[in-house]
Every structure is written in C-alpha cells, then in structure tokens.
Amino acid sequence: MCGRYALTISPEELQDLLGLFELEDFPARYNIAPTQPILVVVSGETPEKGSNLPDRRAVLVRWGFTPSWVKDPKEFPLLINARAETAIGKASFRAAMRHRRVLIPASGFYEWHRPSKESGEKSQAYWIKPKHGGIVAFAGLMETWSSADGSEVDTGAILTTAANAAIAPIHDRMPVVIKPEDYTRWLDCKTQEPREVADLMKPVEEDLFEAIPVSDKVNKVANMGEDLQTPVVLEKPPKAPAKKPGDGQLSFF
Numbered sequence: 001m002c003g004r005y006a007l008t009i010s011p012e013e014l015q016d017l018l019g020l021f022e023l024e025d026f027p028a029r030y031n032i033a034p035t036q037p038i039l040v041v042v043s044g045e046t047p048e049k050g051s052n053l054p055d056r057r058a059v060l061v062r063w064g065f066t067p068s069w070v071k072d073p074k075e076f077p078l079l080i081n082a083r084a085e086t087a088i089g090k091a092s093f094r095a096a097m098r099h100r101r102v103l104i105p106a107s108g109f110y111e112w113h114r115p116s117k118e119s120g121e122k123s124q125a126y127w128i129k130p131k132h133g134g135i136v137a138f139a140g141l142m143e144t145w146s147s148a149d150g151s152e153v154d155t156g157a158i159l160t161t162a163a164n165a166a167i168a169p170i171h172d173r174m175p176v177v178i179k180p181e182d183y184t185r186w187l188d189c190k191t192q193e194p195r196e197v198a199d200l201m202k203p204v205e206e207d208l209f210e211a212i213p214v215s216d217k218v219n220k221v222a223n224m225g226e227d228l229q230t231p232v233v234l235e236k237p238p239k240a241p242a243k244k245p246g247d248g249q250l251s252f253f
Helices: 011-018 094-099 180-187
Strands: 004-007 029-032 037-043 056-063 081-083 101-106 108-113 124-130 136-146 152-162 173-175 209-214
Touching: 004 101, 011 101, 037 136, 037 180, 094 101, 094 136, 101 152, 101 180, 108 209, 136 173, 136 180
Parallel strands: 056 152, 081 152
Antiparallel strands: 004 029, 004 108, 037 056, 037 101, 101 136, 108 124, 124 209, 136 152, 152 173
16 A cells, blocks of 8 residues: 655656646655645646647645545545556546546655564564655546535545565555656546556556665654655565465456
C-alpha cells in the first residue's frame, strides 16, 4: 500500500515537468497523510490556444476516495489506495477508472517493513525515492462526492500494484508509477478505455527507486520536517519473503 508520501519540489519545477499551464504556489510537504488535501493532475477539455503543451491542470482533492453513490462517508471505509488488479471491475472504482484518471506527483513515498510477531522485531520505516532525484507521478483516481445539501468534495486514491524485487523485502505492494511518455495516455479518458491503459498498471523497473531507512518520526502526522528523511543505520536489513507458485503474475481481467 501507500499510506504516506512527500512532495518537496518547487512549484516552478513541477509545472515544467508535468506540462501544467498554471500552478499556485505551495509549500514543501514531507509527510502527506490520508484525509489531507493532495495535489493531483487532471486532463483539461482543450489545449490552450497557441501552445504545444497538453492541457493539464492541478487541483486539490481529499486523500480518501469516496464513490459518488455513498450516502454517508462516515459509514464508509477510508479508501486511500486502489488495487490495480481489481480497480477496473470493482464497484467503488469502476466509474473513476473510466472517466477520472489522474496523476499524483510525488518526490517519494514512505513504507514500513513489518516483521512477524514471532521475530520480536519492531517495524522499520523507509523513505523510498527516485535514485536520481526529481519526482514520479503515481497513477490515481478521482471522484466528486455530493452531500444531500448540495455541497461537493473532490476525493482521490493512489493505485497500487505488486512490489518489484527492489521493494518486496520491505512491503508486498507499491504505487503504480506512470512514466512521462505515458502521461497523456493515462489521463485521456475520452478515447482510452480502462482496458487500454491496463498495461501501464504494473511494477516499475527495479532500478528506479532507492529505499532509505529512516526513524519512526514519520509515524506521527504532526511531524512534518525535512528531518523525517534523515537516514538511520540498520543492524539487519530486511529480506524478501519466499515466493509462492504463481507470484509475479498479474491479472487485470
């Protein structure tokens, strides 16, 4: 899963990397948590006149997906992630997969290695970021929930997939990463059916990320400083769990 991430790049750099026409200023965020506002990128209706850039715009949504048919969000589970293997057909995400696919820019994400209770070891947090810096764009879904009084809340979730060999020793899931050359295809909900972009929802190459062990400060939402990403030394690095027959085979249909 993906339960915490960071976005610390400058607005100007983000605007350039994602081809955004407008982007309001925002602070660096080192510990983005569920239920908080997150920045997502959506496809616009038409390109701006005189521009060769695609029409992409940034909006804020609440991290915690709420399907439009939910009557009372308080009685509905908080959906911060959607499994790529089942999102196309699952009732909660089916409409968003068809009509409201988004990109979620991130400087990296946090994940926890949770040993078995029998081992007696405590959980270890990791800061997982692109080896060469910069950002990645997670595949995301967006939905607008409307209350009985007419008020609306834009909500979103991050798509996850099976972890690649580099991340598997820490956790069995990881965010789906959309490559820059595939941004347009992922965001194009007019001509690209969910089944036509299913090939994008797969584990990223093993050499993209590096995993850095960090302290448990990230566990607390109130901690928001750059020191959350300060490395710590581990006595015993985690090992990947033994694979079962059939592991690594994803099925979208």
